[in-house]
Amino acid sequence: MSEGDPGADVDADHAGEAEEEARPEWDDDYVDRVADRLQFNYDLERDYRAGGESFDLYGRMDMDTHKQFIHPAITYGHQHSAEHLFARRVDRVRVSDLERLVSLAHDLAETWVEPSEEHFSTDFVFVLVAEELPDDVRSFVSGFEDRTMLKYGYHGHYEVELAVVVPDREESVDSGVGVVDAFRLWGGEEAEDGFLGRLRGLF
Template sequence: MSDDSDTVNDSDVRPSPSDSTPSRARPREDVPDWDDEYLDRIADGLMHSYDLEQETNVRGESFTLSGQLRIEHQKHFLHSSINYANHGSEEYLFARRQRSVTRDDLTSLVDLGHELADEWIEGDETHYSTDFTFVLIVPEITDAVRTFASGFRDRTLLKFGYYGHYEIHLVVVAPEAQDSVKSKNADIGVFAPWRDPEPAGLFDRLVRRLKQ
């Protein structure tokens, strides 16, 4: 008799490829205060699944809020000590405020996502997926940005899928205007509380993919 199990391990967003030591998500009192009502609300919604960091710099790009979620999947046979088909998924989340956003801003983040994938993903048969989600918080969303983001999808197979895949997601939100747009497979979830609830969050989406 076999059994599937998913374990969530939260670890720091890596400032460099060598810093990959897992850690548990911190209690609320240890989560940074962003002195920003919107970002504090976002952190409250993410803190139970993500290890959150403040003012992260990645390859010259600064982000006000960042976080990492890791899910490990195991199949058990008869007993939990006998497991097989082990693989894992990771989600890296980066968010920041900007005065405005252009299509070039979004393509630069896509390029950054590919660079991080090259540096951070250790491609082997235990890797299932890695997601890079970039969130820009702006006063308003232009038509050009809306068209580009809503039609965007970027999923890369590693070694023809044998080593899993990685995917880059884009989200743009204008909280004051209660407006938002996302790429095709992004989960806007907690970033747009004024929208109708989506059927699954980031955690649920990853678990669903692992069980397919």
């Protein structure tokens, strides 16, 4: 347990490399199937704790980009982006639960985000897997926006994103979370293609 430039070259640490790597396994069949979709792009952990909160699944994806000048050995414009994904099952979800996670993200940003000229973005994504989706939660998540600029954007930014998924009812809501497609197992290949397409767009 643990607490688009045509001249751009992209080095992605977890950019869908087709390497068979061992990953954690979950007793929860739904979460385990989601992990199948995430495993080649995220470093995954189970039973993860952060800031006093526990999560069934944690995933981290790091991306480094740079531009190339004339020769591959001559590069500039290095930038780093990261995404921290937290997911857990809950019996019920309330707006106050989501607000608590937003506060957690801002607390984590104090120590997890390293502002610099090379830092482009850090995303904190929270996905709650619930049994139902109350109207007030749907409204809160669909209208949620939270982006913090660092040194007026010169040191990049960090963003908090939310999603609630109800697998048994095949419904979900998110604040613009691309990775939520990985949680829509009922969408079949179409949902998975949407998730992979987002990643290809990043790289």
